Amino acid sequence: MEPTLRTAVADGVATITLCRAEEYNTITPELRDELAAAIDAADGDPAVRVILLRAEGPAFCAGYQIDRLIDEQRAETTAPDRVWDSATDYRWMGRFVQTYLKLWYAAKPTIAAVQGWCIGGGTDLVLCADLVIAGHGASFGYPPARVWGTPTTAMWVYRMGLERAKRYLLTGDQITAPEAERIGLILETVPDEELDRHTADLARRMARLPANQLQLHKLLCNQTVENMGMAASRTLGILLDGVARHTQEGLDFEARATAIGLRAAVRERDDPFHDYGSR
Numbered sequence: 001m002e003p004t005l006r007t008a009v010a011d012g013v014a015t016i017t018l019c020r021a022e023e024y025n026t027i028t029p030e031l032r033d034e035l036a037a038a039i040d041a042a043d044g045d046p047a048v049r050v051i052l053l054r055a056e057g058p059a060f061c062a063g064y065q066i067d068r069l070i071d072e073q074r075a076e077t078t079a080p081d082r083v084w085d086s087a088t089d090y091r092w093m094g095r096f097v098q099t100y101l102k103l104w105y106a107a108k109p110t111i112a113a114v115q116g117w118c119i120g121g122g123t124d125l126v127l128c129a130d131l132v133i134a135g136h137g138a139s140f141g142y143p144p145a146r147v148w149g150t151p152t153t154a155m156w157v158y159r160m161g162l163e164r165a166k167r168y169l170l171t172g173d174q175i176t177a178p179e180a181e182r183i184g185l186i187l188e189t190v191p192d193e194e195l196d197r198h199t200a201d202l203a204r205r206m207a208r209l210p211a212n213q214l215q216l217h218k219l220l221c222n223q224t225v226e227n228m229g230m231a232a233s234r235t236l237g238i239l240l241d242g243v244a245r246h247t248q249e250g251l252d253f254e255a256r257a258t259a260i261g262l263r264a265a266v267r268e269r270d271d272p273f274h275d276y277g278s279r
Contacts, residue, residue, distance in 0.1 A: 012050060
């Protein structure tokens with residue numbers, strides 16, 4: 001099987017590049033496990049002071065590879081002749097969340113450079129980075145808010161405040177990169193053609209500081225969010241995501257995807273809102 005990412009270290013920066021471009025870097029168990037290993041390796045490398053996450057292709061991450069997610073969910077969380085097991089589902093989905101949180105809990109600062117789509121599970125991943133910078137043409141959002149999911153890492157309120165988080169999670173609406181910057185979901189936007197250079201320059205600039213200074217300041221900032229109850233919110237996010245996938249509407253969506261194909265089912269969900277792929 002082809003690797004899902006590649007890594008490089010230079011000038012104190014470990015660059016992790018998602019390389020499933022033809023699949024829009026959708027999340028699979030293989031990507032989850034390789035990303036976890038790559039972040040751990042960078043965090044443990046004394047030559048690295050900053051970790052930069054980027055992606056190849058037209059999309060940073062278009063969420064989960066849902067057809068595989070459905071198959072794995074069925075295999076892992078529902079035994080023959082038994083109903084859905086919420087505790088097993090929590091452990092299963094928690095394995096993905098534990099990988100995303102490595103960006104948050106890594107001792108070293110993490111930066112994400114986003115182009116194109118960053119939606120669904122892609123936001124669960126990217127919002128765990130310390131800094132998120134996007135090209136002007138990027139788009140964010142959580143379309144599974146409409147059916148079949150809740151944000152598992154629960155970072156939305158902490159990123160942009162209570163009412164703005166509600167505004168976008170109660171509609172699932174698409175968020176353009178300039179709007180994401182304006183409302184505080186991400187740090188900043190730059191012209192698409194400057195994204196790689198800009199984020200690499202920032203990572204190298206940060207890497208000029210002593211490693212211990214970087215780690216102390218990250219810990220100081222992150223602890224404020226921890227004190228606000230982030231761990232409890234995350235636990236609830238993972239549990240409620242499982243619930244959302246097993247409501248009647250969630251099961252109907254899953255059955256519809258099986259019957260007419262995933263793309264068609266997603267279009268049926270999103271067409272009334274005139275965004276994402278529908279637009």
